[in-house]
Amino acid sequence: MRCLKxxxxxxxxxxxxxxxxxxxxxxxxxxxxVTVAIFAVAAAGLSxxxxxxxxxxxxxxxxxxxxxxAAAVLAVNYGWPPLLALAAAPLLPALxxxxxxxxxxxxxxxxxxxxxLAFGTLVHLLFxxxxxxxxxxxxxxxxxxxxxxxxxxxxxxxxxCLTWGVALAVLAACRNLRRSPVGRALSAVxxxxxxxxxxxxxxxxxKLKTFVFSAALAGLAGGLYAFYISFVSPxxxxxxxxxxxxxxxxxxxxxAWGPVAGAAAVIFLSEFLRWAAPLVLPGAGAECQIVVYxxxxxxxxxxxxxxxxxxxxxxxxxxKGGKEYAAGSARPL
Amino acid sequence: xxxxVRDLCKHYGGVVALHNVCLSVREKEIFAVIGPNGAGKxxxxxxxxGAVRPDGGRVYFGGSDITGKRxxxxxxxxxxxxxxxxxxxxxxTVLDNVLTGTPWCTGAAFWPSLFARSKExxxxxxxxxxxxxxxxxxxxEADLPVGMLPPGRQRLVGLARALASNPFLxxxxxxxxxxxxxxxxxLAQCLAGLRDEGTTIVLVEHNMEVVMGLADRVLVxxxxxVVTCGTPEQVSxxxxxxxxxxxxxxxxx
Numbered sequence: 001m002r003c004l005k006x007x008x009x010x011x012x013x014x015x016x017x018x019x020x021x022x023x024x025x026x027x028x029x030x031x032x033x034v035t036v037a038i039f040a041v042a043a044a045g046l047s048x049x050x051x052x053x054x055x056x057x058x059x060x061x062x063x064x065x066x067x068x069x070a071a072a073v074l075a076v077n078y079g080w081p082p083l084l085a086l087a088a089a090p091l092l093p094a095l096x097x098x099x100x101x102x103x104x105x106x107x108x109x110x111x112x113x114x115x116x117l118a119f120g121t122l123v124h125l126l127f128x129x130x131x132x133x134x135x136x137x138x139x140x141x142x143x144x145x146x147x148x149x150x151x152x153x154x155x156x157x158x159x160x161c162l163t164w165g166v167a168l169a170v171l172a173a174c175r176n177l178r179r180s181p182v183g184r185a186l187s188a189v190x191x192x193x194x195x196x197x198x199x200x201x202x203x204x205x206x207k208l209k210t211f212v213f214s215a216a217l218a219g220l221a222g223g224l225y226a227f228y229i230s231f232v233s234p235x236x237x238x239x240x241x242x243x244x245x246x247x248x249x250x251x252x253x254x255x256a257w258g259p260v261a262g263a264a265a266v267i268f269l270s271e272f273l274r275w276a277a278p279l280v281l282p283g284a285g286a287e288c289q290i291v292v293y294x295x296x297x298x299x300x301x302x303x304x305x306x307x308x309x310x311x312x313x314x315x316x317x318x319x320k321g322g323k324e325y326a327a328g329s330a331r332p333l
Numbered sequence: 334x335x336x337x338v339r340d341l342c343k344h345y346g347g348v349v350a351l352h353n354v355c356l357s358v359r360e361k362e363i364f365a366v367i368g369p370n371g372a373g374k375x376x377x378x379x380x381x382x383g384a385v386r387p388d389g390g391r392v393y394f395g396g397s398d399i400t401g402k403r404x405x406x407x408x409x410x411x412x413x414x415x416x417x418x419x420x421x422x423x424x425x426t427v428l429d430n431v432l433t434g435t436p437w438c439t440g441a442a443f444w445p446s447l448f449a450r451s452k453e454x455x456x457x458x459x460x461x462x463x464x465x466x467x468x469x470x471x472x473x474e475a476d477l478p479v480g481m482l483p484p485g486r487q488r489l490v491g492l493a494r495a496l497a498s499n500p501f502l503x504x505x506x507x508x509x510x511x512x513x514x515x516x517x518x519x520l521a522q523c524l525a526g527l528r529d530e531g532t533t534i535v536l537v538e539h540n541m542e543v544v545m546g547l548a549d550r551v552l553v554x555x556x557x558x559v560v561t562c563g564t565p566e567q568v569s570x571x572x573x574x575x576x577x578x579x580x581x582x583x584x585x586x
Contacts, residue, residue: 173447173448174447176446176447176448176449176450177446177447180441180446180449181437181438181441181446181455181458182441182442182443182446183446184429184432184433184438185433185438185439185441187422187424187425188422188425188433188438191422191423191424191425192420192422194384194404194416194420195416195420195421195422195494196433197403197404197405197408198382198404198405198408198413198414198416198420198495199405199408199433199434199438199439199494199497199498200405200408200409200434200436200439200440200498201405201433201438201439202403202405203405206443209443209444210443213443213447
């Protein structure tokens, strides 16, 4: 009953907020918001992996890339219907995560960071070098427009609806997971793997499933990205993007809306830097952004806070989000 | 015999931690393992609990071979353990710690939980956890963060978390460490109660008083070997045990 009374308090403002760009937004604003939604999907998976289960991945952009390339290759080279290609996009990164996860997830902390970093770099290299499949550095173009039950998505507005629909569904799934007994088991793994194991939790299998799940979500985001841009190349799926994703997950914290808040913060910051950086440093490009992200990540890690979103919610009178957050974890890393 | 250990051997480099250790634990008894520092108690405990693989020998539980099984597999078979350093989930409440030990949490399936919103299972798990808390007198602290409790109460939470899986066999690693005499008495009472309800308890302990007043049988170890095994009275008058505790002989590898 309590839930029934409470949900409009959150859902109504959220719906209004989401409707604003649809009604008044120009193509630029809609485009930025589509990017936020796409990255929120990937950040949601990474948030479950990092904030809930306490496992870090600095290679998630590779999973996004695998999803993007899988969708592009299936649609362009094999002529799959676009929607089917999009649906298949998470499978390749999920498979890769399943293969890589078992040895990699035995590692902890810095070693896990290094191993996932190495994986991300390796896959990025493959995107560049496997020219026969990926088209090398110049990428794959000519990805057909996405068709949903005979309805062709071509405008920004239509993509806005699709990507936010997907993002909301993903957020709901992650919230279900967080509140389920599995979510509790994951936060136990985060706190002490030894104790979780002794309680009867199969920690290795649980970590692997979470890794596969988060990779699949990154892949779904990659697939959406490929169809949205209608072109894939290796450059958006490198180390830079992995750091962005980690930053989104850490900034967002464990609140249900965290991934959206984190993705929005990073994408807005990136848009701002694209405009502001050349004013300060003439000729500065994307490489200066990583300096800002790195600094932000260091500061946040030192604070070990509950994520920007979690903090804001904690200060609200109801403080419910904060409580839910506290059940997750206080340690982003 | 509920638990049988046969010819267990374990060495770390040149140090012999366990050498041909045999023991058998009957159902519904409190079985204590004692010995001076470096006697191999903790290694023995960790081998039985699945945290350390032995170099040789076997462990049987209820007749089936459990040597080398992982801790979560043992937990699901009915062997629960506590930790000397407690190892509680420190950001969680008392109730959440205990909930994590219930089959509701440990047996939950990953993929369906993405789509399910129902909380009926939660009620069942909660009920089980509350029963355990009630048994140990922790009901009033159920919603407190576990870190706010004094050490003695935290030890009870560790015990409650282990009991949440309804184990046949409870393994306790130095349960009296860091407790005041009052808290120790409370714990001893609680363990005796559990035994009377049918739980078998194996504990590793430093504190002789706790062991002598509580255990049905005591195994004394020294230098990785079994010195003797018997009732507390038999053990406390055994010349071998007195030699081990007072003689101060060095282990010969």
